[in-house]
Amino acid sequence: MSSLVLWSPLLPSFHFVNQKPRELYLYSSQIKKFFKTALIFYSLKKDAKLRNEVRHYILTHKKVSLSRFLNFVQKTALSDKEEILKDINIPERIKLDEKNLKKVKLFLYDLKRDEESFFGDAYVYQGIIEIPFESSHYEKIKSASHSYVEALIHAEHTLTRGKGRIEDFYLELSSSVKNWEIPLRLGVWTPNPISARLFWFWGDKEVRDRVRKLYRIELRPHKLFYIPSENQTLGWSEVRDVRSV
Incomplete structure (x- = not known):
């Protein structure tokens, strides 16, 4: 049995x-x-032919709807990787034990402005969840997940430098994630989930500027849900003891 930590x-x-x-x-x-997003990020980073194809499209196409744009990128990047996603075997629903729910004061933290605003009371889940998890593409999902999650951590950490204890959280996170088996970012952790997908293009300034110009959307998530009492942003997790079949 695998564990979701x-x-x-x-x-x-x-x-x-x-x-x-x-x-x-x-x-x-x-x-x-999450794995779909991570695979797209990793593929664009590692596959020069794919990256150039998507880059050419972004820099030359006329503006289309955001959903059509995202669908094009997703379809192109995953054209030969659908089998990896289909091969991930996990239960459709994973039961959460009520005793591990905790009521907290949830804030929205703007990392750019270093401002917090109260969002509401929330029930968050903490601890370890035992789940069946199998994949015959273990190394591929592991590499993609590390690449995407470590890039997210670095991008957010950059915005926390010199901002007190939140920086301490990211310093520890940056160090510990390298030892996680398969890192993930799950659940609701930003009010702008599209930014987490468009983060695919963060590493290319020309593409980044073009997407910003076309869609007026920030490509690096900087508004994050935050629990001051825990000094933590949300959703950082790890799958351990994955069965490779």
């Missing part, structure tokens, strides 16, 4: 804000969505 509190959905939900589940679709 929550290194910082998990907010499974907005249904856990200002109310205690009746059904306490984490859904496999959330985990697979």
Whole structure:
């Protein structure tokens, strides 16, 4: 049996804000969505041919709807990787033990402005969840997950420098993540989830500027949900003891 280790509190959905939900589940679709995002990020980083194809499209195409744009990138980047996603075997619903729910004061932290604002009372989940988790593409999802999560940590850490104790959290996170088996960022952790997807292009300044100009969206998530009492941002987690089949 594999373990999902929550290194910082998990907010499974907005249904856990200002109310205690009746059904306490984490859904496999959330985990697979993370892996899809990580695979796209990693593929664009490692595959020069793919990167140049997507780069050419972004720099030359006329503006289309954001959903159409995202679908093009996703379809192109995952054209030969759908089998990796289909091969991840986890239960559709993962039951959360109510005793590990904790009511907290949830804040929205703007890392750029170094400003916190109260968002609401929330029920977050902490601890370790035992889950069946199998994949015959273990090394590929491990590499993609490390690449994406470590890049996110670095981007957020950069914005916390010189900002007191939140920087301490990211210093420790930056060090410990390298020892995680398969790192993830799960649940609700930013009010702007599109930024987490567009972070695919953060490493290319020309592409980054083009996407910003077209869609007026920040490519590096800088507004994050934060729990001051824990001095933690949300969703940092790890899958351990994955069975490679």
